[in-house]
Amino acid sequence: MRWRRVVDVGLVAWMLLAAILQVAFHFYVGEHWIDIDTLGYVLIVAFNLPLLVRRRAPAVTLLMVCVISTIYLALGYYHSVVTFQLALGIFSVAMYKRRRTSIWLSMIAFGVLAFAQHRLPLEPRLFGYAVVGLIAVIAWAYGDSTGRLADRGRQLSRLSEQLRREQQERAHRAVSQEQRRIARELHDVVAHHMSVISVQAGLGRYVLKTDPDTARAALEVIAGTAHEALSEMRRMLAVLRVAAEEPQSDTPYDSAPGLSRLPELLERVRSAGATVDIEVHGTEVPLPSGLGLCVYRVIQESLTNVLKHADPPVATVALRWQPHELAVTVTDRGAPLAEVAADAVGGDNGGVVRHGLIGMRERTRIYGGTLHAGERPGGGFQVALTLPLEERVT
Structure with missing residues (x-):
């Protein structure tokens, strides 16, 4: 990504500038270090530049930094300028390479850090070795944990995309x-x-x-x-129109039910343990068979959801007949579970997609009606169906 390239360039530029400033302040350090010269500056640039490709080739990057840093230290130049570069190289191999490979490469980098400490005229040297060892361990551990976290993020992203496709x-x-x-x-x-x-x-x-x-x-x-x-x-x-060329089924089926079979449906739901009241407002008019089937199926699916999800399973079915419109509501007086609300918006709960309301909306759309389903402000769940009534030729 573009922002990663910008970060890498900025980081390398910062470390290169810091290294040059360090050696500039140690032009005359006595007998322990030689004065920095053109070759020293070239080597400093050389062991910083490979870090630009540390994401794409972390192992090669760390090995190049180790080799060039070793040459730089062996020539007697100031030692501290290699520490950050080696630590970043260790972090990169721990993040992007397998654990066993990153451990071996980090041990090589630790050897270079130890060699830099060996060049110091300080005693005891054991403390210096412990410090650079701690730096190497921290860099490796941070890189390893960051890499594993990134791997999990990528896996979750792939699983999420796969789940989205399966749901669709x-x-x-x-x-x-x-x-x-x-x-x-x-x-x-x-x-x-x-x-x-x-x-x-x-x-x-x-x-x-x-x-x-x-x-x-x-x-x-x-x-x-x-x-x-x-x-x-x-x-x-x-x-x-959208199911063209799909294989047809030869499964036998019963004749289509309508509002004439609504009392039978209510009786079955009541016998299953639900309490269902029915309210009829206005004057009932005969419906075309298809329209009656649509109303019947919406009420049937809504009462099925009441039996499955409402606690307690208490509902009211209301039919309001108007001259040019039929309004049907199925109101659940209990508290619906979360999966019903997820179903109302075509969602998913526990990895199982419930398509009952999808079917109801499809039926309603065919007859030019509207269907709304969702939780009520005072608790419970409501399915509201509105269908236009066409003038019939008699």
Whole structure:
């Protein structure tokens, strides 16, 4: 990355400047060190420059610093200017190389540091060796821990990306499966309409001359039924537009339920241990089979979530009939668990993606309605469905 290159260049420039200033202040240090000259400055630059590539080639970098530093020290130049460079080289191999390799290379660098201490005219030398040994150990330990932390971060990033892709794939599969199921159910609805049309057409043909009123009534039924069938067919094609070329299933299925089977559904939920009340406001009107199926499935899925997640499982189902709109709410009076809230936004809990609300939203979208699900301010959970009611031809 660009910022790493800037950091490395700045760090090497700082160490090079510090080394030059150090030797500049020790031009005349007596008999222990020789005066710095052009060769000394060249060697100082030479054992600093390899650190520019310490991330890409840490082992080569440390070996070059060790070799050039050894030559510099053997010629009798001032010793302290190699300490930071060797420590940074040890840190780099510990961070980017395997542990065994970094230990061996760090021991070589420690040998160079010890050689620099050996050039000092101080006694006892053991203290100096202990100091440079501590510097080497600290540099290696810090580099090793930093490298392991970076490895864990990269692993977590890869796992997070893999999990994100898997979640997207599972969500796509769930939506596709729901779309195919809706299409099969709509097929039932359309088949029902076609059967009605066939019967009424046969009746009208037989009574066309003998009973014109009956024939006219049959034609009106055919017109209304055909209108509903065409609406359902258009919706079915909308479902199939993104599921094209997917393999079809030959699994047998039951006829599509509607609001007429809502009492049976409520009884099953109550027998499972839930307390469910129902409220009906306004005048109920007959719904097209597909629309009734959508309302039934949303209520069914919402009550299933109440049984699974609400504590206690107490809910109210409310249907509000208006001239051009049907509003349905399923309100949970208990406190929903965290996974339900995660489900409401298409989230994930414990690695398991719940797609019940995805299916409900898909159904609602097909019929031009809206669906909202989430926690209530006073506690509990609510699913709110709104569907437009089209004028029916009779």
